[in-house]
Amino acid sequence: MRRRSSLAGSPVLVGAATILIILVAVILSYNANSGLPFIQTYDISANVADAKKLTTGVDVRIGGKRVGQVNGIAPEKGRDGRYYSRLTLKLDQTVAELPRDTTLRIRPKSVIGAKYIELSPGTSRETIPAGGTIRESATSASVDLDQVTGLFDANLRRSVRTVVAEASDGFAGRGADLNAALAVLPDVLDRTATVLQNVSDPRTNLAGLIRGADAATQALLPTLGDLGPLLRGVRVTFGALADESPALAQVLQRSPATLAEARAASAALTPVLRDAAALARELRPGTDQLPETVAALHRVAVRGIPVLKRAPVLGRQLEATLRATDRNLQRDSTTTTLTLLKPISDVLLPTLKVVAPAQIRCNYVSLFARNASSVTSTGDRNGNWFRLILLLSTNQTLGKQSQPDPNLHYNVYPDADKGTCEIGNERYLPGRRLGPVGGGPTTNLKTTAPAGTPEGPR
Known part of the structure; x- marks a missing residue:
């Protein structure tokens, strides 16, 4: 009987199996960044304004748990000509599918520059399908430490040292005043926030103010030689104001109460001003017609002046006519006649309704x-017939x-x-x-x- 040979007894087969296993391991390790084969993934993409030196293979996390990796980074050009980065994310099937309002943030992983992607799933019922994209407006990035430290160049460090030295001299011996300033600082910041909101409002047109100031400065440049006498005159004015410092102090002391009254009055005037603004908007179409109306009134006035010059004579004649009319109205016969006009008009009105249109038209x-x-x-000699x-x-x-x-x-x-x-x-x-x-x-x-x-x- 012939004995069956085993795999361990053949060195050639053992070597071939070992080489095959090593090749498979090398292939798997080489393609590990692209995901293991035969494993389904949830692939989506994200558009970011700046990739922040990301590299492929970095982690994608949700709540600190790794759920995938960045599989590709490619620059893209938008319709407006601006470039952005398109990230290809390969995620686990356990997180599919993410809500439509999911946000993405590039965060630092360490102080030496390593980073990772953090996803924050939203609450939308709509989801991002496989192959979908997280829009650029839903992505952001943290500030890197090297960006912060890069601000402190030699000039900035020198300026900071100067500010610290000057501030130390300024605060010396003024601890009580500093404490009082810190006590009122929260209220000042609240009011400053209101001021900044007004300044940042597009209706404030801060950019227009800056452009106007720049234009005014450019206009003053040719007149720099004439500013010396002006400044000397300003010095005289300020000297006069300094002589009236007690009166100015009283004005400044009363200013807070005046401003409080003005603030209360402005609160009461706000509805009135709002109604006035609405009225002005409604009157705007009428004001557009004012030039034509004024021209028509001018023509009426030009034609009416000769008539008005004859108005006194007409007034005297009209006065005599009204007196005669008054005497006639006081007679009994007039009352009787007016009483009879009612039935006559009732009879005549249907006829006039037919006759008047025919006469007017034909x-x-x-x-x-x-x-x-x-x-x-x-006719003949006896006349016409x-x-x-x-x-x-x-x-x-x-x-x-x-x-x-x-x-x-x-x-x-x-x-x-x-x-x-x-x-x-x-x-x-x-x-x-x-x-x-x-x-x-x-x-x-x-x-x-x-x-x-x-x-x-x-």
């Missing part, structure tokens, strides 16, 4: 007066028809109530018909006033 009274002359233009045409229905006149003729009340102008002016403007076809001939609605001809006729009121 001017029928003038058309009647114009045509009346042709109606009475024919009216020309008319009798349209008779023979069957109706002779009693041959028991029912009214359908044309007995025929309306020759059916469109007169529809906005046209047919009556008086009709065209006559000889031997054919009267009334509108067709060809569209008829309108009154426009007439112009004779030359030299003054323009009437509008």
